[in-house]
Amino acid sequence: MSIHTPPHTPTRPHPPSYPLSPPQPPPPPRPQLQLMTPKRATTKSYIPTPAASRPSSPIPSLTIDTEKPRRSSTSISRTPSSLSLPLPLPLQHTSLGLTKRHRRLTALLLTSLFLLLALAYSLFHLSSTGRLLPIDVLLSHPSSPPTTPSTYNARPKPPPLPPLLLSPEEELAALVSHLASVLDTNSLPAEIDPSLPIDPDYLLGFDTRGPDRETVDAKVRDMVADTWATLPVVVFTKVPPLPPARSFVAHPLQAGPRSREVLSILSSYSLTPAPLEISLDSTRPDSPLLLRALARLTASSLPTSSTEGEVSLPLLLLGGKAVHRTVRNLHANGELRGMFREAGVGVGRNPLKDTKR
Template sequence: MSTLPVTSLLHSLQHQRKPLNHRATSLALIGLIVVSFYIFFVARPSLDLAPIALRTDALGHAGTHGSHPQDKDDPPPSSRLFRLPSNTQRKTVTVTNVNRPQVKLDESQELAAVAAFVAALPQNMIPRSIDPSKPIDPQLVLDFDTRSPRAADEVNRIVQHVWSRYPVMLFTKAHHAHSREIRRMISIMDLQPPPVTIEVDQREDADVLIPLLHRLTSSTDLPLMLIGGKPIGSMATIRELNESDELHKLITNAGAVIDGSKKKKGH
Protein backbone atom coordinates (compact mmCIF):
# COMPACT_ATOMS: atom_id res chain seq x y z
CA MET A 1 0.00 0.00 0.00
CA SER A 2 1.47 3.37 -0.98
CA THR A 3 1.89 6.20 1.59
CA LEU A 4 1.72 8.94 -1.03
CA PRO A 5 -1.99 9.66 -0.66
CA VAL A 6 -1.65 9.95 3.11
CA THR A 7 1.24 12.37 2.79
CA SER A 8 -0.67 14.47 0.31
CA LEU A 9 -3.65 14.57 2.63
CA LEU A 10 -1.54 15.85 5.56
CA HIS A 11 0.00 18.59 3.43
CA SER A 12 -3.46 19.61 2.33
CA LEU A 13 -4.71 19.85 5.92
CA GLN A 14 -1.69 21.97 6.95
CA HIS A 15 -2.34 24.41 4.12
CA GLN A 16 -5.98 24.70 5.16
CA ARG A 17 -5.08 25.23 8.88
CA LYS A 18 -2.92 28.31 8.22
CA PRO A 19 -5.78 30.41 6.80
CA LEU A 20 -8.00 29.28 9.69
CA ASN A 21 -5.37 30.41 12.27
CA HIS A 22 -4.98 33.76 10.55
CA ARG A 23 -8.73 34.19 10.44
CA ALA A 24 -9.16 33.40 14.17
CA THR A 25 -6.38 35.80 15.10
CA SER A 26 -7.93 38.53 12.99
CA LEU A 27 -11.36 37.97 14.52
CA ALA A 28 -9.91 38.09 18.06
CA LEU A 29 -8.03 41.30 17.29
CA ILE A 30 -11.15 42.92 15.82
CA GLY A 31 -13.15 41.84 18.91
CA LEU A 32 -10.56 43.36 21.24
CA ILE A 33 -10.67 46.65 19.35
CA VAL A 34 -14.48 46.74 19.51
CA VAL A 35 -14.51 46.05 23.28
CA SER A 36 -11.85 48.69 23.93
CA PHE A 37 -13.76 51.23 21.85
CA TYR A 38 -16.94 50.49 23.83
CA ILE A 39 -15.22 50.84 27.21
CA PHE A 40 -13.40 54.09 26.49
CA PHE A 41 -15.90 55.90 24.28
CA VAL A 42 -19.33 54.50 25.17
CA ALA A 43 -19.35 53.22 28.75
CA ARG A 44 -17.05 55.91 30.27
CA PRO A 45 -19.48 58.90 29.97
CA SER A 46 -22.16 56.93 31.79
CA LEU A 47 -19.74 56.16 34.60
CA ASP A 48 -18.89 59.84 34.94
CA LEU A 49 -22.51 60.65 35.65
CA ALA A 50 -22.24 59.24 39.16
CA PRO A 51 -18.82 60.12 40.61
CA ILE A 52 -17.97 59.35 44.20
CA ALA A 53 -18.23 62.69 45.98
CA LEU A 54 -15.73 63.42 48.69
CA ARG A 55 -15.82 66.14 51.29
CA THR A 56 -13.20 67.52 53.58
CA ASP A 57 -14.11 68.02 57.19
CA ALA A 58 -12.82 70.74 59.50
CA LEU A 59 -9.75 68.68 60.31
CA GLY A 60 -8.77 68.29 56.68
CA HIS A 61 -9.64 64.57 56.40
CA ALA A 62 -11.53 63.31 53.38
CA GLY A 63 -14.77 61.48 53.98
CA THR A 64 -17.68 60.16 51.96
CA HIS A 65 -20.30 62.60 50.78
CA GLY A 66 -23.25 62.82 53.14
CA SER A 67 -21.34 62.16 56.36
CA HIS A 68 -21.95 64.77 59.01
CA PRO A 69 -19.46 64.55 61.90
CA GLN A 70 -21.26 67.38 63.69
CA ASP A 71 -24.58 65.53 63.73
CA LYS A 72 -23.56 63.60 66.83
CA ASP A 73 -25.15 65.34 69.81
CA ASP A 74 -25.23 68.55 67.71
CA PRO A 75 -22.12 70.16 69.25
CA PRO A 76 -22.40 73.80 70.25
CA PRO A 77 -21.56 76.49 67.73
CA SER A 78 -18.13 77.32 69.12
CA SER A 79 -16.82 73.98 67.87
CA ARG A 80 -17.25 75.16 64.30
CA LEU A 81 -17.11 78.95 64.65
CA PHE A 82 -14.51 81.51 65.66
CA ARG A 83 -12.08 81.44 62.79
CA LEU A 84 -11.54 84.06 60.16
CA PRO A 85 -13.76 83.25 57.18
CA SER A 86 -12.04 82.99 53.82
CA ASN A 87 -12.84 85.34 50.97
CA THR A 88 -14.81 82.53 49.34
CA GLN A 89 -16.92 82.05 52.47
CA ARG A 90 -17.66 85.74 52.66
CA LYS A 91 -18.94 85.70 49.07
CA THR A 92 -21.31 82.78 49.63
CA VAL A 93 -24.07 84.90 51.10
CA THR A 94 -27.49 83.92 49.87
CA VAL A 95 -29.21 86.39 47.60
CA THR A 96 -32.13 86.74 50.00
CA ASN A 97 -29.82 88.02 52.78
CA VAL A 98 -27.71 90.46 50.77
CA ASN A 99 -29.90 93.43 51.58
CA ARG A 100 -30.47 92.53 55.23
CA PRO A 101 -28.51 94.49 57.86
CA GLN A 102 -25.83 92.65 59.82
CA VAL A 103 -26.62 91.52 63.34
CA LYS A 104 -25.57 94.11 65.92
CA LEU A 105 -23.52 93.05 68.92
CA ASP A 106 -23.71 94.77 72.26
CA GLU A 107 -20.49 94.98 74.26
CA SER A 108 -21.08 91.75 76.20
CA GLN A 109 -21.78 89.85 72.98
CA GLU A 110 -18.80 91.42 71.28
CA LEU A 111 -16.58 90.43 74.20
CA ALA A 112 -17.85 86.84 74.04
CA ALA A 113 -17.28 86.63 70.30
CA VAL A 114 -13.77 88.10 70.49
CA ALA A 115 -12.78 85.97 73.50
CA ALA A 116 -13.98 82.77 71.88
CA PHE A 117 -12.36 83.70 68.58
CA VAL A 118 -8.89 84.21 70.03
CA ALA A 119 -9.16 81.20 72.35
CA ALA A 120 -10.33 78.73 69.72
CA LEU A 121 -7.22 78.65 67.50
CA PRO A 122 -3.73 80.15 67.94
CA GLN A 123 -3.80 81.47 64.38
CA ASN A 124 -6.99 83.45 64.92
CA MET A 125 -5.82 87.06 64.83
CA ILE A 126 -7.81 90.28 64.97
CA PRO A 127 -7.02 92.17 61.74
CA ARG A 128 -4.79 95.16 62.33
CA SER A 129 -6.92 97.19 59.97
CA ILE A 130 -9.81 97.50 62.43
CA ASP A 131 -10.32 100.47 64.75
CA PRO A 132 -10.43 99.01 68.30
CA SER A 133 -12.30 102.06 69.57
CA LYS A 134 -15.32 101.13 67.42
CA PRO A 135 -17.55 98.02 67.38
CA ILE A 136 -15.93 95.21 65.47
CA ASP A 137 -17.40 93.89 62.25
CA PRO A 138 -19.27 90.72 63.36
CA GLN A 139 -18.26 88.88 60.20
CA LEU A 140 -14.61 89.06 61.25
CA VAL A 141 -15.13 86.89 64.34
CA LEU A 142 -18.29 84.93 63.55
CA ASP A 143 -18.15 82.17 60.96
CA PHE A 144 -21.75 82.28 59.82
CA ASP A 145 -23.95 84.59 57.76
CA THR A 146 -24.35 87.59 60.05
CA ARG A 147 -27.22 88.82 57.86
CA SER A 148 -29.26 85.68 58.35
CA PRO A 149 -32.66 85.93 60.08
CA ARG A 150 -31.28 83.49 62.67
CA ALA A 151 -28.07 85.44 63.30
CA ALA A 152 -29.30 86.92 66.60
CA ASP A 153 -30.20 83.46 67.93
CA GLU A 154 -26.79 82.14 66.87
CA VAL A 155 -25.08 84.97 68.75
CA ASN A 156 -27.04 84.16 71.92
CA ARG A 157 -26.07 80.51 71.64
CA ILE A 158 -22.43 81.51 71.26
CA VAL A 159 -22.50 83.71 74.35
CA GLN A 160 -24.01 80.94 76.46
CA HIS A 161 -21.60 78.32 75.22
CA VAL A 162 -18.44 80.41 75.43
CA TRP A 163 -18.68 81.14 79.13
CA SER A 164 -19.73 77.59 80.01
CA ARG A 165 -16.76 76.26 78.07
CA TYR A 166 -14.35 78.93 79.35
CA PRO A 167 -15.66 79.92 82.80
CA VAL A 168 -12.28 81.47 83.66
CA MET A 169 -10.21 83.35 81.10
CA LEU A 170 -7.00 85.25 81.71
CA PHE A 171 -5.49 87.86 79.42
CA THR A 172 -1.95 88.34 80.64
CA LYS A 173 1.56 89.42 79.67
CA ALA A 174 4.25 86.77 79.40
CA HIS A 175 6.89 88.55 81.52
CA HIS A 176 4.99 90.61 84.02
CA ALA A 177 4.92 90.35 87.82
CA HIS A 178 1.13 90.72 88.20
CA SER A 179 0.53 88.26 85.38
CA ARG A 180 2.76 85.67 87.03
CA GLU A 181 0.94 86.24 90.31
CA ILE A 182 -2.52 85.73 88.86
CA ARG A 183 -1.47 82.66 86.89
CA ARG A 184 -0.01 81.12 90.06
CA MET A 185 -3.13 82.03 92.04
CA ILE A 186 -5.41 80.28 89.55
CA SER A 187 -3.06 77.33 89.05
CA ILE A 188 -3.27 76.48 92.77
CA MET A 189 -7.05 76.15 92.48
CA ASP A 190 -6.70 73.25 89.99
CA LEU A 191 -9.79 74.25 88.03
CA GLN A 192 -11.89 72.03 85.80
CA PRO A 193 -12.32 72.99 83.07
CA PRO A 194 -8.85 74.51 83.12
CA PRO A 195 -8.59 78.28 82.73
CA VAL A 196 -7.73 79.67 79.31
CA THR A 197 -4.72 81.98 79.40
CA ILE A 198 -3.98 84.32 76.49
CA GLU A 199 -0.56 85.94 76.62
CA VAL A 200 -1.62 89.03 74.73
CA ASP A 201 1.79 90.66 74.35
CA GLN A 202 3.08 87.57 72.50
CA ARG A 203 0.42 87.83 69.80
CA GLU A 204 0.80 89.53 66.42
CA ASP A 205 -2.45 91.42 67.00
CA ALA A 206 -1.47 92.76 70.43
CA ASP A 207 -1.64 96.40 69.32
CA VAL A 208 -5.29 95.90 68.35
CA LEU A 209 -6.42 93.31 70.89
CA ILE A 210 -5.26 95.18 74.01
CA PRO A 211 -7.19 98.42 73.35
CA LEU A 212 -10.15 96.34 72.14
CA LEU A 213 -10.25 94.49 75.48
CA HIS A 214 -9.90 97.76 77.37
CA ARG A 215 -12.93 99.17 75.56
CA LEU A 216 -15.08 96.08 76.13
CA THR A 217 -14.18 95.59 79.81
CA SER A 218 -13.37 99.16 80.97
CA SER A 219 -10.05 97.79 82.22
CA THR A 220 -6.99 99.97 82.04
CA ASP A 221 -4.24 97.37 82.18
CA LEU A 222 -3.36 93.70 82.04
CA PRO A 223 -3.71 91.13 83.52
CA LEU A 224 -7.44 90.86 82.90
CA MET A 225 -9.54 88.12 84.49
CA LEU A 226 -12.94 87.14 83.13
CA ILE A 227 -15.17 84.89 85.24
CA GLY A 228 -18.34 83.85 83.49
CA GLY A 229 -17.66 86.59 80.97
CA LYS A 230 -17.48 89.32 83.61
CA PRO A 231 -14.28 91.30 84.23
CA ILE A 232 -13.25 91.08 87.89
CA GLY A 233 -11.30 94.31 88.16
CA SER A 234 -7.80 95.38 89.05
CA MET A 235 -5.12 93.18 90.53
CA ALA A 236 -5.78 94.71 93.94
CA THR A 237 -9.46 93.74 93.68
CA ILE A 238 -8.56 90.20 92.65
CA ARG A 239 -6.24 89.85 95.67
CA GLU A 240 -8.97 91.01 98.03
CA LEU A 241 -11.50 88.61 96.56
CA ASN A 242 -9.03 85.75 96.80
CA GLU A 243 -8.21 86.46 100.44
CA SER A 244 -11.89 86.58 101.39
CA ASP A 245 -12.74 83.41 99.41
CA GLU A 246 -15.18 85.44 97.32
CA LEU A 247 -13.10 84.66 94.26
CA HIS A 248 -13.70 80.94 94.83
CA LYS A 249 -17.45 81.54 95.00
CA LEU A 250 -17.45 83.54 91.78
CA ILE A 251 -15.50 80.83 89.99
CA THR A 252 -17.77 78.06 91.31
CA ASN A 253 -20.90 79.99 90.34
CA ALA A 254 -19.49 80.37 86.82
CA GLY A 255 -19.38 76.57 86.49
CA ALA A 256 -15.74 75.72 87.19
CA VAL A 257 -14.81 73.10 89.78
CA ILE A 258 -12.05 73.88 92.28
CA ASP A 259 -9.66 70.97 92.96
CA GLY A 260 -11.21 69.40 89.90
CA SER A 261 -8.52 66.74 89.39
CA LYS A 262 -8.81 65.42 92.93
CA LYS A 263 -12.62 65.33 92.83
CA LYS A 264 -12.53 63.61 89.45
CA LYS A 265 -10.25 60.86 90.81
CA GLY A 266 -12.43 60.48 93.90
CA HIS A 267 -15.51 60.15 91.73
Protein backbone atom coordinates in the same frame (compact mmCIF):
# COMPACT_ATOMS: atom_id res chain seq x y z
CA MET B 1 19.88 -58.57 -30.88
CA SER B 2 21.78 -56.36 -28.65
CA ILE B 3 20.45 -54.30 -25.92
CA HIS B 4 21.91 -50.86 -25.68
CA THR B 5 22.31 -49.74 -22.23
CA PRO B 6 23.14 -46.13 -21.47
CA PRO B 7 26.34 -45.49 -19.77
CA HIS B 8 26.13 -45.33 -16.05
CA THR B 9 26.55 -41.88 -14.70
CA PRO B 10 27.31 -41.50 -11.07
CA THR B 11 24.65 -39.72 -9.12
CA ARG B 12 25.58 -36.76 -6.96
CA PRO B 13 24.71 -36.94 -3.29
CA HIS B 14 21.83 -34.83 -2.23
CA PRO B 15 22.66 -31.93 0.04
CA PRO B 16 21.55 -32.22 3.58
CA SER B 17 18.10 -31.00 4.11
CA TYR B 18 17.59 -28.17 6.64
CA PRO B 19 14.31 -27.30 8.24
CA LEU B 20 12.58 -24.59 6.34
CA SER B 21 11.51 -21.31 8.08
CA PRO B 22 7.88 -21.05 8.96
CA PRO B 23 5.79 -19.23 6.46
CA GLN B 24 5.52 -15.48 6.99
CA PRO B 25 2.05 -14.15 7.65
CA PRO B 26 0.68 -11.80 5.06
CA PRO B 27 1.22 -8.08 5.76
CA PRO B 28 -1.63 -6.36 7.53
CA PRO B 29 -3.79 -4.13 5.45
CA ARG B 30 -2.87 -0.46 5.38
CA PRO B 31 -5.01 1.67 7.75
CA GLN B 32 -7.39 4.07 6.23
CA LEU B 33 -6.54 7.77 6.61
CA GLN B 34 -9.27 9.81 8.34
CA LEU B 35 -9.29 13.60 8.60
CA MET B 36 -10.79 14.81 11.92
CA THR B 37 -12.72 17.94 11.15
CA PRO B 38 -15.82 19.47 12.81
CA LYS B 39 -18.84 17.51 11.69
CA ARG B 40 -21.42 19.56 9.89
CA ALA B 41 -23.71 16.90 8.51
CA THR B 42 -24.38 13.23 9.04
CA THR B 43 -23.69 12.26 5.41
CA LYS B 44 -20.39 10.76 4.36
CA SER B 45 -18.69 11.44 1.06
CA TYR B 46 -16.16 9.31 -0.76
CA ILE B 47 -13.02 10.95 -2.11
CA PRO B 48 -11.16 8.77 -4.63
CA THR B 49 -7.40 8.59 -4.49
CA PRO B 50 -5.08 8.88 -7.47
CA ALA B 51 -4.53 5.72 -9.50
CA ALA B 52 -0.77 5.78 -8.97
CA SER B 53 -1.09 5.53 -5.19
CA ARG B 54 -4.00 3.12 -5.31
CA PRO B 55 -3.01 -0.41 -4.21
CA SER B 56 -4.44 -3.47 -5.77
CA SER B 57 -6.42 -4.51 -2.75
CA PRO B 58 -8.06 -3.20 -0.63
CA ILE B 59 -9.06 0.18 -1.99
CA PRO B 60 -8.40 2.96 0.63
CA SER B 61 -10.83 5.76 1.06
CA LEU B 62 -10.76 9.14 2.86
CA THR B 63 -13.78 9.60 5.13
CA ILE B 64 -14.70 13.11 6.42
CA ASP B 65 -17.29 13.47 9.16
CA THR B 66 -19.22 16.66 8.58
CA GLU B 67 -21.44 16.55 11.67
CA LYS B 68 -21.11 19.75 13.77
CA PRO B 69 -19.87 18.95 17.31
CA ARG B 70 -21.49 20.39 20.41
CA ARG B 71 -19.73 23.18 22.26
CA SER B 72 -18.48 22.45 25.72
CA SER B 73 -16.86 24.53 28.44
CA THR B 74 -13.70 22.42 28.35
CA SER B 75 -10.95 23.19 25.88
CA ILE B 76 -10.43 20.88 22.87
CA SER B 77 -7.23 18.86 23.18
CA ARG B 78 -5.31 18.27 19.99
CA THR B 79 -3.71 14.83 19.65
CA PRO B 80 -1.20 13.71 17.06
CA SER B 81 -3.84 11.44 15.51
CA SER B 82 -6.06 14.39 14.63
CA LEU B 83 -5.22 16.90 11.96
CA SER B 84 -5.89 20.63 12.38
CA LEU B 85 -6.46 22.89 9.46
CA PRO B 86 -5.25 26.53 9.51
CA LEU B 87 -7.85 29.20 10.14
CA PRO B 88 -8.95 31.39 7.28
CA LEU B 89 -7.08 34.64 6.82
CA PRO B 90 -9.83 36.97 8.17
CA LEU B 91 -10.12 34.97 11.43
CA GLN B 92 -6.37 35.07 11.99
CA HIS B 93 -6.35 38.88 12.16
CA THR B 94 -9.59 39.28 14.14
CA SER B 95 -9.50 36.73 16.96
CA LEU B 96 -13.13 35.95 17.90
CA GLY B 97 -14.23 39.43 16.81
CA LEU B 98 -12.78 41.28 19.90
CA THR B 99 -11.69 44.28 17.88
CA LYS B 100 -15.20 44.90 16.72
CA ARG B 101 -16.50 44.63 20.28
CA HIS B 102 -13.94 47.12 21.51
CA ARG B 103 -14.95 49.56 18.80
CA ARG B 104 -18.57 49.32 19.86
CA LEU B 105 -17.74 49.95 23.52
CA THR B 106 -15.56 52.93 22.62
CA ALA B 107 -18.31 54.44 20.49
CA LEU B 108 -20.84 53.91 23.31
CA LEU B 109 -18.62 55.60 25.89
CA LEU B 110 -17.90 58.58 23.66
CA THR B 111 -21.59 59.01 22.89
CA SER B 112 -22.51 58.88 26.60
CA LEU B 113 -19.82 61.44 27.47
CA PHE B 114 -21.03 63.78 24.74
CA LEU B 115 -24.64 63.52 25.97
CA LEU B 116 -23.60 64.25 29.57
CA LEU B 117 -21.64 67.31 28.53
CA ALA B 118 -24.55 68.55 26.45
CA LEU B 119 -26.96 68.05 29.37
CA ALA B 120 -24.66 69.88 31.80
CA TYR B 121 -24.25 72.80 29.40
CA SER B 122 -28.02 73.01 28.87
CA LEU B 123 -28.73 73.04 32.60
CA PHE B 124 -26.08 75.69 33.21
CA HIS B 125 -27.41 77.86 30.40
CA LEU B 126 -31.01 77.56 31.60
CA SER B 127 -30.13 78.32 35.21
CA SER B 128 -28.04 81.36 34.24
CA THR B 129 -30.80 82.78 32.04
CA GLY B 130 -33.52 82.22 34.64
CA ARG B 131 -35.45 79.68 32.58
CA LEU B 132 -34.93 76.79 35.02
CA LEU B 133 -36.81 76.42 38.29
CA PRO B 134 -34.87 75.77 41.51
CA ILE B 135 -34.72 72.25 42.84
CA ASP B 136 -36.95 73.02 45.83
CA VAL B 137 -39.72 74.17 43.49
CA LEU B 138 -39.31 71.17 41.21
CA LEU B 139 -39.56 68.80 44.19
CA SER B 140 -42.53 70.57 45.78
CA HIS B 141 -45.74 68.76 46.65
CA PRO B 142 -47.95 67.87 43.66
CA SER B 143 -50.94 69.63 45.25
CA SER B 144 -49.12 72.97 45.22
CA PRO B 145 -50.06 75.37 42.42
CA PRO B 146 -48.00 74.98 39.26
CA THR B 147 -45.04 77.27 38.92
CA THR B 148 -43.28 78.30 35.74
CA PRO B 149 -39.92 80.01 35.42
CA SER B 150 -41.54 83.28 34.41
CA THR B 151 -43.87 83.36 37.44
CA TYR B 152 -41.10 82.28 39.77
CA ASN B 153 -38.73 84.99 38.55
CA ALA B 154 -41.54 87.55 38.81
CA ARG B 155 -41.84 86.96 42.56
CA PRO B 156 -40.24 89.62 44.73
CA LYS B 157 -36.96 88.33 46.06
CA PRO B 158 -36.28 88.79 49.78
CA PRO B 159 -33.93 91.67 50.51
CA PRO B 160 -30.41 90.75 51.64
CA LEU B 161 -29.86 90.50 55.36
CA PRO B 162 -28.42 93.60 57.00
CA PRO B 163 -24.96 93.32 58.55
CA LEU B 164 -24.90 91.46 61.84
CA LEU B 165 -24.39 93.61 64.93
CA LEU B 166 -23.09 91.86 68.04
CA SER B 167 -23.78 93.04 71.55
CA PRO B 168 -20.76 93.79 73.79
CA GLU B 169 -21.20 90.44 75.57
CA GLU B 170 -21.38 88.54 72.25
CA GLU B 171 -18.43 90.44 70.80
CA LEU B 172 -16.34 89.71 73.91
CA ALA B 173 -17.10 85.99 73.62
CA ALA B 174 -16.25 86.03 69.90
CA LEU B 175 -12.98 87.87 70.59
CA VAL B 176 -11.92 85.43 73.32
CA SER B 177 -12.82 82.44 71.12
CA HIS B 178 -10.82 83.92 68.25
CA LEU B 179 -7.75 84.55 70.42
CA ALA B 180 -7.94 81.14 72.13
CA SER B 181 -8.08 79.13 68.90
CA VAL B 182 -4.39 79.74 68.13
CA LEU B 183 -2.71 81.94 70.72
CA ASP B 184 0.53 82.34 68.78
CA THR B 185 -0.87 83.39 65.40
CA ASN B 186 -4.38 84.82 65.89
CA SER B 187 -4.04 88.56 66.24
CA LEU B 188 -6.06 91.56 65.19
CA PRO B 189 -5.02 93.24 61.93
CA ALA B 190 -3.63 96.75 62.15
CA GLU B 191 -6.46 98.29 60.06
CA ILE B 192 -9.11 97.49 62.71
CA ASP B 193 -10.47 100.45 64.68
CA PRO B 194 -10.84 99.16 68.29
CA SER B 195 -13.19 102.00 69.19
CA LEU B 196 -15.81 100.53 66.82
CA PRO B 197 -17.40 97.05 66.82
CA ILE B 198 -15.17 94.49 65.15
CA ASP B 199 -16.51 92.92 61.96
CA PRO B 200 -18.31 89.66 62.93
CA ASP B 201 -17.21 88.02 59.68
CA TYR B 202 -13.62 88.28 60.93
CA LEU B 203 -14.25 86.93 64.43
CA LEU B 204 -16.86 84.26 63.72
CA GLY B 205 -16.24 81.04 61.84
CA PHE B 206 -19.50 80.99 59.84
CA ASP B 207 -21.41 83.08 57.30
CA THR B 208 -23.26 85.86 59.08
CA ARG B 209 -25.43 86.84 56.07
CA GLY B 210 -27.53 83.76 55.49
CA PRO B 211 -29.70 81.95 55.03
CA ASP B 212 -31.95 83.84 57.49
CA ARG B 213 -31.59 85.92 60.62
CA GLU B 214 -33.03 83.26 62.95
CA THR B 215 -30.37 80.76 61.93
CA VAL B 216 -27.56 83.28 62.36
CA ASP B 217 -28.81 84.35 65.80
CA ALA B 218 -29.01 80.70 66.89
CA LYS B 219 -25.41 80.14 65.81
CA VAL B 220 -24.27 83.23 67.73
CA ARG B 221 -26.00 82.01 70.91
CA ASP B 222 -24.37 78.60 70.56
CA MET B 223 -20.97 80.24 70.08
CA VAL B 224 -21.33 82.30 73.26
CA ALA B 225 -22.45 79.29 75.33
CA ASP B 226 -19.66 77.06 74.02
CA THR B 227 -16.97 79.70 74.62
CA TRP B 228 -17.75 80.28 78.28
CA ALA B 229 -18.40 76.57 78.93
CA THR B 230 -14.97 75.70 77.54
CA LEU B 231 -13.10 78.76 78.89
CA PRO B 232 -14.88 79.83 82.08
CA VAL B 233 -11.79 81.57 83.51
CA VAL B 234 -9.76 83.96 81.33
CA VAL B 235 -7.10 86.33 82.60
CA PHE B 236 -5.33 89.07 80.60
CA THR B 237 -1.91 89.88 82.08
CA LYS B 238 1.35 91.63 81.25
CA VAL B 239 3.39 88.45 81.25
CA PRO B 240 5.71 87.36 78.43
CA PRO B 241 4.20 84.70 76.16
CA LEU B 242 3.91 81.14 77.48
CA PRO B 243 5.76 78.18 75.97
CA PRO B 244 4.04 76.21 73.14
CA ALA B 245 2.12 74.13 75.72
CA ARG B 246 -0.87 76.33 76.59
CA SER B 247 -1.27 75.07 80.14
CA PHE B 248 -1.70 77.62 82.91
CA VAL B 249 1.71 78.27 84.47
CA ALA B 250 2.38 81.21 86.77
CA HIS B 251 5.44 83.37 86.19
CA PRO B 252 6.01 85.01 89.59
CA LEU B 253 9.46 86.33 88.67
CA GLN B 254 8.56 87.79 85.27
CA ALA B 255 5.10 89.18 85.94
CA GLY B 256 4.33 92.58 87.33
CA PRO B 257 3.31 92.93 90.96
CA ARG B 258 -0.44 92.83 90.34
CA SER B 259 -0.31 90.14 87.66
CA ARG B 260 1.98 88.06 89.87
CA GLU B 261 -0.51 88.23 92.72
CA VAL B 262 -3.52 87.23 90.58
CA LEU B 263 -1.66 84.31 89.00
CA SER B 264 -0.60 83.02 92.39
CA ILE B 265 -4.15 83.18 93.76
CA LEU B 266 -5.65 81.36 90.76
CA SER B 267 -3.05 78.59 90.89
CA SER B 268 -3.81 77.93 94.57
CA TYR B 269 -7.38 76.74 93.80
CA SER B 270 -6.44 73.94 91.33
CA LEU B 271 -9.24 74.95 88.96
CA THR B 272 -10.76 72.63 86.34
CA PRO B 273 -10.65 73.55 83.52
CA ALA B 274 -7.45 75.50 83.96
CA PRO B 275 -7.61 79.26 83.41
CA LEU B 276 -6.63 80.64 80.01
CA GLU B 277 -3.87 83.23 80.24
CA ILE B 278 -3.47 85.80 77.45
CA SER B 279 -0.44 88.02 77.88
CA LEU B 280 -0.60 91.56 76.49
CA ASP B 281 2.83 93.12 76.49
CA SER B 282 5.19 94.80 74.06
CA THR B 283 6.06 91.51 72.35
CA ARG B 284 2.53 91.17 70.95
CA PRO B 285 1.92 93.49 67.96
CA ASP B 286 -1.83 93.87 68.56
CA SER B 287 -1.57 94.61 72.30
CA PRO B 288 -2.63 98.30 71.92
CA LEU B 289 -5.64 97.27 69.84
CA LEU B 290 -6.71 94.60 72.34
CA LEU B 291 -6.34 96.96 75.31
CA ARG B 292 -8.64 99.52 73.69
CA ALA B 293 -11.12 96.88 72.51
CA LEU B 294 -11.31 95.32 75.99
CA ALA B 295 -11.79 98.76 77.52
CA ARG B 296 -14.78 99.36 75.23
CA LEU B 297 -16.32 95.91 75.85
CA THR B 298 -15.93 96.07 79.65
CA ALA B 299 -16.49 99.80 80.16
CA SER B 300 -19.69 99.24 82.13
CA SER B 301 -17.98 97.13 84.80
CA LEU B 302 -14.31 98.12 84.94
CA PRO B 303 -12.56 101.43 85.55
CA THR B 304 -9.86 102.39 83.08
CA SER B 305 -6.23 103.03 83.88
CA SER B 306 -4.43 106.33 83.67
CA THR B 307 -4.02 105.85 79.90
CA GLU B 308 -7.22 107.00 78.24
CA GLY B 309 -9.17 104.28 76.49
CA GLU B 310 -7.08 101.34 77.77
CA VAL B 311 -8.12 98.75 80.33
CA SER B 312 -6.09 98.14 83.44
CA LEU B 313 -4.34 94.79 83.76
CA PRO B 314 -4.66 92.13 85.00
CA LEU B 315 -8.22 91.59 83.75
CA LEU B 316 -10.13 88.54 85.06
CA LEU B 317 -13.19 87.14 83.24
CA LEU B 318 -15.43 84.59 85.02
CA GLY B 319 -18.09 83.08 82.77
CA GLY B 320 -17.88 86.05 80.40
CA LYS B 321 -18.22 88.67 83.15
CA ALA B 322 -15.38 90.97 84.14
CA VAL B 323 -14.42 90.99 87.82
CA HIS B 324 -14.36 94.69 88.73
CA ARG B 325 -13.27 94.16 92.33
CA THR B 326 -9.79 93.42 93.62
CA VAL B 327 -9.06 89.71 93.36
CA ARG B 328 -7.06 89.79 96.58
CA ASN B 329 -10.06 91.01 98.61
CA LEU B 330 -12.39 88.43 97.02
CA HIS B 331 -9.91 85.71 97.88
CA ALA B 332 -9.47 86.88 101.46
CA ASN B 333 -13.19 86.96 102.35
CA GLY B 334 -13.97 83.66 100.55
CA GLU B 335 -16.18 85.11 97.80
CA LEU B 336 -13.86 84.10 94.99
CA ARG B 337 -14.44 80.39 95.60
CA GLY B 338 -18.22 80.87 95.29
CA MET B 339 -17.77 82.89 92.09
CA PHE B 340 -15.79 80.02 90.59
CA ARG B 341 -18.61 77.58 91.31
CA GLU B 342 -21.23 79.91 89.82
CA ALA B 343 -19.17 80.08 86.63
CA GLY B 344 -19.13 76.26 86.42
CA VAL B 345 -15.48 75.84 87.41
CA GLY B 346 -14.35 72.85 89.45
CA VAL B 347 -12.40 73.88 92.56
CA GLY B 348 -9.83 71.29 93.56
CA ARG B 349 -8.94 72.68 96.96
CA ASN B 350 -9.66 75.52 99.36
CA PRO B 351 -6.44 77.45 99.99
CA LEU B 352 -8.00 79.31 102.95
CA LYS B 353 -8.52 76.10 104.94
CA ASP B 354 -5.04 74.88 104.08
CA THR B 355 -3.61 78.16 105.37
CA LYS B 356 -5.50 77.87 108.67
CA ARG B 357 -4.15 74.35 109.22
